Structures are given as C-alpha cells and as structure tokens.
Amino acid sequence: MTTLLSLRNVWVEFGDKIVLEKINLDVAAGSFVSIVGPSGAGKSSLLRLVLGQEVPTRGTISLDGTVLPPECGPDRGVVFQRYSVFPHLTALQNTMFGLECAQSPLLARLFGAARRAAQEEATAMLEAVGLGDALHLYPAQLSGGMQQRLAIAQALLKRPRILLLDEPFGALDPGIRADMHLLIRRLWREHALTVIMVTHDIREAFSLGTRVLALDKRRHDPHAPHRYGATVVYDLPLRPREDDEAAPAQAEAEQAPPQRFAV
C-alpha cells in the first residue's frame, strides 16, 4: 500500500499552549483511519491541519509527496458535524456547487448542456446516498441524517484524494447513525476512498476503521498543563482493506465489541 498522506514532526502551538506535539504519521491510500481521544486532546486540530484550515507551527504535511499549501483545496473533502451544507441551496444545488465552481470561474453557474450534465451527475450521487427523493428540498427541510448524507454527496462529487470527517454522526440518533455507518462503509469501498474520521464514539471508531489512532498527552505537568501537547499514543492497525471485503456480514462488524481490539 502506498502512503498518501504523511505528517512529519508536526507541532501545533497557540502562544505557549502546546496542542499537538511531535506527530509523525503515514496514512496509506485506501485506509479508513479513526481518531479517538478525550475532549481537548487535539483530535479536531489534527483534522484541521490535514484540511488546511490550520497551519502547523512546525513540521510538514504532504499529500502524495507534495507539501500542502496552508489553505483548503478540492483535493481534501470534508464533512463537519454541523453547518456542512449551504442553507440557501436545495440538495441538488448544494451538490452541483462543486461542479459549478470548477467549470465556471466567473459566475459559478452553469447553463444549457453543461448544466444538465452537472445535474445528472449530482442526481446520481444524491441517489447513491439515498437522497433521490429530496433533490429539491432545502437543508432546513431535511432531517439531521439527511443533511449529513447531503454533505457527504457534496464532498464525494469532487472526488477528493482524502475525505475528512469531523464527528460526522455525533449529532444523530443511534438508529440513524447505524444507517450512516453502512452508507459510509459502502461509499468507502465503492469509491476506494481514503478516510480520516474523528469521533467520540469508540465503538464507531473500531467498527468502521481499518486503523485507530488514539490521541492523548503523554506527559502531564500539574503546574503547567498547557506545556505538554497531545500526540498519537496508540496506533492500532485493525485489518487490511482486503480482509474487510471478505468479512462475512456487515452487521457483525457493526456489533463487534471494542474489547476485541483493545491493547
């Protein structure tokens, strides 16, 4: 497996507060990396670094061997817990947005045949995530789970090299969350995605991921707790992609007790 994303000696500091320290990480193409850790351990910071929303204080992040510029780009897609879709656009318009930006730099709108092609592509993607009946609804008319499906469709249409999920299912009901797990697994497999997902839910991390990273502080100074940052304390490879495809039933993987993988 080839390394897609690599972080070399990455530090994040705000003033004298150290958030992340000495992160060295290689993410293989096609892997599904779950990141867990206590609140404030810098899980989301790490994700924002890869996304380009934050810049490391030290160290380099490279995608496919090229150092990433300090801003977001279409090579990295993202789904946040909330506010991932545009409230003023319908589901279809939300999904077409990425195509329109790429093909029409000045107006960011398409007309005629190009528009119909984009609509078809977006519709197909929305059907793939189960929103075929909600093409012309605004996000406010969609449930939380449907909004996240829309956000995923929107991101996938740009065919990002890497898909970043920041607690994407954190605000959903347990039942809906199980549906979303099946969806993201299916999309991950069908589109050969590389996914990094931050989550609070340990079970989710283990049932979805091919690799689980736990972030925490290695050391703790009671007099200056901010002087030590979090880093990767556990790096657990769970199963290679091939094994997963051979795995008997998806439901079983969903039910798998996390203890099985505990170190």
Added chain:
Amino acid sequence: MRWVNRNMRRNDRMIAGALPILALLVVYLVLAAQRHALNPSDKILPLPDAMARGLSALLFQADPLSGHFLFWTDTLASLERLGLGLGLATLGALVAGLVLGVLPPVRATLGPLVTAIAVIPPIALLPILFIALGLGETAKVALIVVGIAPAMIRDITDHIASLPREQIIKAQTLGASSWQIMIRVALPQAMPRLIQAVRLALGPAWVFLISAEAIASDTGLGYRIFLVRRYLSMDVIIPYVAWIALLAIAMDFALSQASRRAFPWAYGASH
C-alpha cells in the same frame, strides 16, 4: 396561567392591536370637539371635516402659482428622494458588506473607517453636504445615504462575517475561489438580512428626508409640513403625517413580503 403563556388567537390579536389606535382617535376627537365648543375657529386641533377640506385643496385643486397638484407633487418628490437614497445606500451596503465580510484584509483596512463614519451624527454633516453639493436634490439624497448606509454596512458585514466558518471551509474544499464564495455563498445569504436592514433603515431615512426638505427645498412632504406650520395649518400637517406613516407601513410590509417570497429558505421552510 402565566402571562408568557397567554397566546392570543388571530382575531383577538387584531382586535387587541386596533384598540389603542381607536382609543387615541377617540381621545383626539373628544379634545378637538371640546376646543371647538369653546372656540369654533380653533386651528390647533382641527376636526376631521377641516382636515378633509385642507387636504382636498392640495389634492384636487391645482396650485395657482405653479399649476401643480401639490399633494401629489410633494409625494412624488419625496418618494423619489427616498427611493434614490435607499437604493444607493442598499447597493453600497451590499457591495461593501460583502467585501468587508468575506475578505479579512479589506475588513482590517476599511472597517475602522466605516465605524468612524457611522458614529458621526449625519445631520451634523448636512451643512457640509449643502456646501459641497449645493442645495439641490443631490445633497438631500446624499444625506439619506450618509445617514443610513454606515449602519447597514456594519450590519451586513457582521452578518456575513458570522456565517459559520464550516460553510466557508466547505466551499473551499469544493474548489470555490474568494470571488465564488462571495457571489454564491455570502451574497445569497446576505439578501434576507439586507432586506431586514432596509426595513430598519426606513425610519432614519424618513427622518433625514424630512430634515433635508425642511431646511432647503421647494417641494416635498417635509417641505409642505414645515411651510404650513407658519400658518398653524394643523389641518394639513396631521393628514400629511398620517400619509407619511401610511407610506412607511406600506413599504415595510412590501419588503417583508418580498423577502419571504424570494428567500423561503431563510424563514425555516416547513418540514
């Protein structure tokens, strides 16, 4: 039952809302009748028939000097100034708000200037406008623009700058440039707020219009009110004020309806 829970039905709300207005009218009529009982030629609180007579002269009889029907020329002149002022201020607020709200360097450069202009009382600038632009229409429109635009710019800027960061990030991961974010993400979401800002600016806009007309003009609703004040013509002033109120309410209502029609997503479209 607690008062916070006493919700009224639609019909009851209409009746309750009409009551104070009716009460005010009755109080006025009683006071006016009392004064007229003592002095039949009282001008301070005219009775409705006197107002009708005063107004009909302006409505239906051409002014012997100019040949105009004054009520209509006044209304037209005032609405033209108000419309121009509001239009320019709205356009300016939208463009400036977008640029300031989306682009941090522009916000850092021009934000303090907008704030500084916003704290100057616009009426204090009126002499400068009259000196610089003359006593014509330009100065009056400029007063309205200077009076309401800074507050609108600040409102739109704040609104756009407070759009969830996630949306701006998401747009970038979908390949949007700064320009595309401005016109496809920020602009549409600023529109309902812009209409809201125009509605709030209507009040101040009328104040600046009437002030400018009172000081230097030869036509307009404000001009007429201040002119006939010299003759204690309350029979003209009161209908004019009521007419101004009616125009303002109509504009406010039209804007609010237009916003609901054009931007249903902003009003929590029903599930």
